[in-house]
Amino acid sequence: MDIKRVGVVGAGTMGNGIAHVFARGGFNVVLCDVDQRFLERAVATITKNLDREVSKNKITESDKASALGKIQTVTGRGTLADCDFVVEAATERFEIKTEIFRDLDGLTRPEIILASNTSSISITKLAALTKRPDKVIGMHFFNPVPVMKLVEVIRGLATSQETFEIVRDLSVKLEKTPVEVNDAPGFVSNRVLMPLLNEAMYAVMEGVATPQAVDEVFKLGMAHPMGPLTLADFIGLDVCLDIMRVLQSGFGDPKYRPCPLLIKMVDAGWLGRKSGRGFYKY
Ligand SMILES: NC(=O)c1ccc[n+]([C@@H]2O[C@H](COP(=O)([O-])OP(=O)(O)OC[C@H]3O[C@@H](n4cnc5c(N)ncnc54)[C@H](O)[C@@H]3O)[C@@H](O)[C@H]2O)c1
Numbered sequence: 001m002d003i004k005r006v007g008v009v010g011a012g013t014m015g016n017g018i019a020h021v022f023a024r025g026g027f028n029v030v031l032c033d034v035d036q037r038f039l040e041r042a043v044a045t046i047t048k049n050l051d052r053e054v055s056k057n058k059i060t061e062s063d064k065a066s067a068l069g070k071i072q073t074v075t076g077r078g079t080l081a082d083c084d085f086v087v088e089a090a091t092e093r094f095e096i097k098t099e100i101f102r103d104l105d106g107l108t109r110p111e112i113i114l115a116s117n118t119s120s121i122s123i124t125k126l127a128a129l130t131k132r133p134d135k136v137i138g139m140h141f142f143n144p145v146p147v148m149k150l151v152e153v154i155r156g157l158a159t160s161q162e163t164f165e166i167v168r169d170l171s172v173k174l175e176k177t178p179v180e181v182n183d184a185p186g187f188v189s190n191r192v193l194m195p196l197l198n199e200a201m202y203a204v205m206e207g208v209a210t211p212q213a214v215d216e217v218f219k220l221g222m223a224h225p226m227g228p229l230t231l232a233d234f235i236g237l238d239v240c241l242d243i244m245r246v247l248q249s250g251f252g253d254p255k256y257r258p259c260p261l262l263i264k265m266v267d268a269g270w271l272g273r274k275s276g277r278g279f280y281k282y
Pocket residue numbers: 009010011012013014015032033034035038089090091092093096100117118119120140141142143235239
């Protein structure tokens with residue numbers, strides 16, 4: 001299949017990064033969100049991030065202009081009808097993704113692949129909402145998308161080998177490294193990472209150590225580039241809580257119980273870096 005025009009649904013943190021890498025990779029991109037404001041913010045972020053790549057001599061000014069020229073922003077999903085591939089990166093809520101997948105299934109050509117960037121929702125369940133479950137797949141990018149090399153490529157129960165191979169090859173075209181994973185709560189990345197972050201929060205809650213001390217242990221003792229609480233603030237504490245809840249309900253195992261301090265901080269609106277306060281102040 002010749003993929004030239006790519007739809008990206010959701011223009012937030014991940015959607016703007018995904019649009020950025022597709023446009024920089026030479027694809028025409030239709031970036032879709034519910035409100036013009038979010039699209040303007042996304043284009044401003046993409047411009048700033050392309051500027052950074054120019055200043056680091058990774059791309060030229062003309063590459064930047066060409067990438068920006070390939071991104072079309074829309075609030076109406078109808079424009080996605082003639083896309084050759086769509087990746088959904090909307091808010092991590094099953095109801096929202098349900099509506100989007102049903103709509104995309106009716107809107108787009110039946111042979112095109114519908115991918116989701118979900119961090120934790122079952123690809124098998126998303127696929128079952130459509131009449132093309134063999135063409136639904138997880139394409140899980142990491143934040144910041146233009147920088148991070150990994151794409152977890154997640155096969156739902158019905159995902160075909162052909163779909164998997166197309167998305168694997170597409171990831172390579174975007175200069176990413178695809179890693180094949182089967183569908184299970186949290187896939188590999190969040191199943192392993194989130195309990196680590198959650199446990200670090202328990203250590204803080206129980207007064208074992210301050211956030212700074214916990215982070216120092218991981219930076220200096222385990223050579224992590226940033227400690228777990230800095231990382232949790234960066235990801236967003238609401239996102240961390242949502243993922244812990246998916247693990248908790250998906251496995252039904254009490255070891256995935258979200259830390260009460262995390263719940264309290266989210267209730268207070270302390271969502272990490274994006275809200276100005278989390279385990280640290282920004
Ligand atoms: N933030 C991360 O580090 C990260 C990493 C990997 C994957 N993800 C996943 O990526 C997805 C997006 O996360 P994010 O961090 O970019 O969230 P975000 O809140 O920054 O952005 C979500 C965007 O989706 C838009 N949206 C909501 N409903 C929509 C709809 N019906 N149609 C079109 N757009 C809609 C919102 O307006 C918002 O702009 C989630 O599934 C999340 O689990 C996030």
